[in-house]
Amino acid sequence: xxxxxxYLILVSGLPYYLLLEKSKLxxxxxxxxxxxxxxxxxxxxxxxxxxxxxxxxxxISYVSAVFSIYKATKTTNFYKLGYYFIFINxxxxxxxxxxxxxxxxxxxxxxxGIFSIANFYEKHYGxxxxxYVRGVTLATPVVGLSITLYxxxxxxxxxxxxxxFFLTYIFNSEVDTxxxxxxxxxxxxNFLISMxxxxxxxxxxxxxxxxxxxxxxxxxxxxxxxxxxxxLLSFFGVKEIVxxxx
Amino acid sequence: xxxxILLIPAIPILIAILLGFFDKKEIMPxxxxxxxxxxxxxxxxxxxxxISNGKSIVGFGGLVIYNELSAILVPYVAILGLVIxxxxxxxxxxxxxxxxxxxxxxxxxxxxxxxxxxxxxxxxALAWQLMSVYLYLLVSFNVGSKTAVKNARWTMYIHxxxxxxxLLAVILxxxxxxxFDLEVLREKWLVMSQNPIEDPMIFVVGLLFLLAAMMKSAxxxxxxxxxxxxxxxxxxxxxxxxxxVNVGGILLNKLAYLLIxxxxxxxxxxxxxxxxxxxxxxxxxVVSDIKRSLGYSTVGQMGYMIMEVGLxxxxxxxxxxxxxxxxxxxLFLESGTVIKYARHEPNIPERLSHKTFWDEQKVYKSSKTxxxxxxxxxxPVLAFIGVKLVLMEEFFEFNAAMIILAFAWLTGTQLFxxxxxxxxxxxFKVIVGLISSFILVLxxxxxxxxxxxxxxxxxxxxxxxxxxxxxVTLIAALVVLALIMIVGWLFMYKQHFVGKAESKRAPDKNKxxxxxxxxxxxxxxxxxxxxxxxKI
Numbered sequence: 001x002x003x004x005x006x007y008l009i010l011v012s013g014l015p016y017y018l019l020l021e022k023s024k025l026x027x028x029x030x031x032x033x034x035x036x037x038x039x040x041x042x043x044x045x046x047x048x049x050x051x052x053x054x055x056x057x058x059x060i061s062y063v064s065a066v067f068s069i070y071k072a073t074k075t076t077n078f079y080k081l082g083y084y085f086i087f088i089n090x091x092x093x094x095x096x097x098x099x100x101x102x103x104x105x106x107x108x109x110x111x112x113g114i115f116s117i118a119n120f121y122e123k124h125y126g127x128x129x130x131x132y133v134r135g136v137t138l139a140t141p142v143v144g145l146s147i148t149l150y151x152x153x154x155x156x157x158x159x160x161x162x163x164x165f166f167l168t169y170i171f172n173s174e175v176d177t178x179x180x181x182x183x184x185x186x187x188x189x190n191f192l193i194s195m196x197x198x199x200x201x202x203x204x205x206x207x208x209x210x211x212x213x214x215x216x217x218x219x220x221x222x223x224x225x226x227x228x229x230x231x232l233l234s235f236f237g238v239k240e241i242v243x244x245x246x
Numbered sequence: 247x248x249x250x251i252l253l254i255p256a257i258p259i260l261i262a263i264l265l266g267f268f269d270k271k272e273i274m275p276x277x278x279x280x281x282x283x284x285x286x287x288x289x290x291x292x293x294x295x296x297i298s299n300g301k302s303i304v305g306f307g308g309l310v311i312y313n314e315l316s317a318i319l320v321p322y323v324a325i326l327g328l329v330i331x332x333x334x335x336x337x338x339x340x341x342x343x344x345x346x347x348x349x350x351x352x353x354x355x356x357x358x359x360x361x362x363x364x365x366x367x368x369x370x371a372l373a374w375q376l377m378s379v380y381l382y383l384l385v386s387f388n389v390g391s392k393t394a395v396k397n398a399r400w401t402m403y404i405h406x407x408x409x410x411x412x413l414l415a416v417i418l419x420x421x422x423x424x425x426f427d428l429e430v431l432r433e434k435w436l437v438m439s440q441n442p443i444e445d446p447m448i449f450v451v452g453l454l455f456l457l458a459a460m461m462k463s464a465x466x467x468x469x470x471x472x473x474x475x476x477x478x479x480x481x482x483x484x485x486x487x488x489x490x491v492n493v494g495g496i497l498l499n500k501l502a503y504l505l506i507x508x509x510x511x512x513x514x515x516x517x518x519x520x521x522x523x524x525x526x527x528x529x530x531x532v533v534s535d536i537k538r539s540l541g542y543s544t545v546g547q548m549g550y551m552i553m554e555v556g557l558x559x560x561x562x563x564x565x566x567x568x569x570x571x572x573x574x575x576x577l578f579l580e581s582g583t584v585i586k587y588a589r590h591e592p593n594i595p596e597r598l599s600h601k602t603f604w605d606e607q608k609v610y611k612s613s614k615t616x617x618x619x620x621x622x623x624x625x626p627v628l629a630f631i632g633v634k635l636v637l638m639e640e641f642f643e644f645n646a647a648m649i650i651l652a653f654a655w656l657t658g659t660q661l662f663x664x665x666x667x668x669x670x671x672x673x674f675k676v677i678v679g680l681i682s683s684f685i686l687v688l689x690x691x692x693x694x695x696x697x698x699x700x701x702x703x704x705x706x707x708x709x710x711x712x713x714x715x716x717x718v719t720l721i722a723a724l725v726v727l728a729l730i731m732i733v734g735w736l737f738m739y740k741q742h743f744v745g746k747a748e749s750k751r752a753p754d755k756n757k758x759x760x761x762x763x764x765x766x767x768x769x770x771x772x773x774x775x776x777x778x779x780x781k782i
Contacts, residue, residue: 167372
């Protein structure tokens with residue numbers, strides 16, 4: 001029971017909705033970092049404490065996830081988007097017990113990518129808001145490629161790791177009503193938000209009032225490392241699927 | 247050596263990665279075409295191997311296979327890919343994102359090869375989803391266009407739903423039959439078909455797979471994504487209509503042995519295919535945008551293909567998708583020329599609605615030509631039936647006969663309509679040419695269809711026909727088809743040959759309303775708009 005409450009606090013975004021959302025002490029960047037650290041804490045906790053929860057806890061995290069999907073559709077800020085993604089995927093972590101940890105790890109890596117992009121936007125365009133910096137595919141192709149890759153990963157498309165772990169776990173698990181609710185919501189929730197952000201960030205005509213800046217050498221190295229980790233995780237995901245199938 | 251053939255899906259990925267290292271525009275199509283020629287050669291070698299040895303090539307722990315279906319489809323996709331790449335070399339030259347285009351094109355081809363060659367439901371599921379994401383990026387290639395991005399979004403919504411339905415079907419298949427291996431499943435399904443059992447789960451699994459196939463093959467009511475993606479670059483449209491949209495048919499062919507266990511699913515497929523074929527063909531005739539018209543034509547053809555599946559004529563569906571693919575790809579690649587011509591001619595496109603309903607019509611006095619033409623289009627069909635009756639009586643036991651005869655009648659109608667224009671100029675040579683090509687098409691369709699059936703399924707084809715319980719007798723089918731033709735011909739006769747005094751010719755409001763219904767594409771999009779505004 002105590003472990004379940006701890007997990008719920010760490011991943012489902014309850015502290016955010018109850019305390020941090022209205023608070024002016026924390027910026028969206030620091031909430032992103034805090035949420036990511038809490039997710040890491042939850043993943044670490046699975047090595048020591050059993051990640052098994054009653055349905056009622058999964059349902060609470062599910063309600064929080066649905067609310068987060070709604071909130072994510074309203075935001076145009078990469079930082080906010082990042083922590084909403086963590087909250088949206090909380091029921092998966094809770095429902096799929098120890099298997100959810102790998103999924104959460106790949107989620108975390110793709111969110112680090114989003115965080116780097118948000119940082120880049122903040123540094124060069126004044127804020128992590130993507131709405132007015134549209135059409136990056138044409139203006140700054142490398143930024144466009146990075147955003148596309150991270151969002152497609154988050155939108156659960158193979159051969160990227162999130163989708164692979166997601167598939168392995170749903171194929172491996174017992175199906176019941178709660179399973180359907182969680183899987184359907186996460187599958188479409190992650191996808192819809194990713195599509196919405198893709199449409200409003202990388203697509204569209206370039207804004208003539210903005211001086212577009214492409215990634216620096218250092219930024220590129222950072223993104224190559226993140227993408228490299230995603231590729232490694234993909235190999236692991238494929239290996240897991242293949243070893244299970246054969 | 248033959249294991250090399252199984253690397254076909256990896257080659258386009260290699261090309262895409264290689265392209266990433268080059269910035270010179272001239273080099274990109276060269277690399278792409280050169281290496282994809284290698285894919286085509288490998289595919290042909292693989293097909294030769296399968297045909298000559300009668301044995302499939304299996305590898306990667308049974309996950310990938312080069313079997314009879316791959317032997318037909320992989321060379322087709324590879325050659326199509328070559329043509330599209332060659333066309334795109336110049337067509338896309340001035341577009342922003344030349345490299346992005348070739349990279350994405352190679353990725354999507356890789357996923358199509360994997361889809362065709364997969365021998366495992368999980369691999370199939372991965373390829374099935376991969377194809378969608380590349381399609382999304384290709385359809386929205388013109389990133390600055392709001393409509394292109396919006397239509398890509400709709401495409402993605404429907405494809406993602408298809409992905410989900412497909413995944414559910416895969417999970418239920420595993421839970422019901424205990425395997426993901428398509429070869430193992432095929433054996434299991436074939437044995438089960440000899441002693442059919444009543445299990446509602448088989449019906450559910452079959453229906454889910456059918457639903458997923460319908461979504462990706464743009465079958466009504468999931469058709470909206472296809473005609474509206476015409477803003478995609480022309481090579482992408484060609485690929486979409488000749489390759490991507492066919493995946494539903496490929497999937498159903500891979501699962502043919504499952505579907506024989508669920509005849510009700512086949513019946514549903516037949517009915518929905520029929521509705522799609524009729525509805526989309528009518529829309530095709532009225533929309534004025536050439537690419538959208540081609541889009542609806544594809545939807546209609548897909549309906550026809552699903553109908554064939556519904557009748558158990560799986561191999562005919564494969565033949566249909568190949569023939570239609572070649573035909574439609576060439577039409578799309580040609581459409582640019584027509585558009586260019588139209589831009590220079592102020593009277594193109596004609597105001598079809600005005601011409602049909604309000605303009606003065608030319609009145610013909612004699613019905614002699616009409617009778618002559620009717621005779622010309624009826625004789626080949628009757629001759630065909632006669633020849634078949636003498637040579638192969640059992641032909642008429644198969645539902646496939648219905649498809650071929652329906653095809654004959656439909657082609658006959660099209661010919662009939664073409665003759666109106668031709669007879670005005672009294673071109674005897676053209677009429678003879680049209681009739682000859684009609685007979686040729688008819689016999690080729692039938693001959694290759696049966697040859698494919700023998701190659702793909704052998705004697706099992708009989709099991710498919712037996713399972714497709716939508717057993718309308720041949721005579722009933724012929725009567726219905728003949729009735730449709732006669733009504734159509736009478737309508738044409740009345741329109742063109744029985745003259746009325748021009749002053750009394752009043753516009754027909756009912757016809758106009760029907761035309762409006764079609765032109766508004768069945769009010770499909772208006773319904774969405776109303777729903778969005780909360781009026782429904």
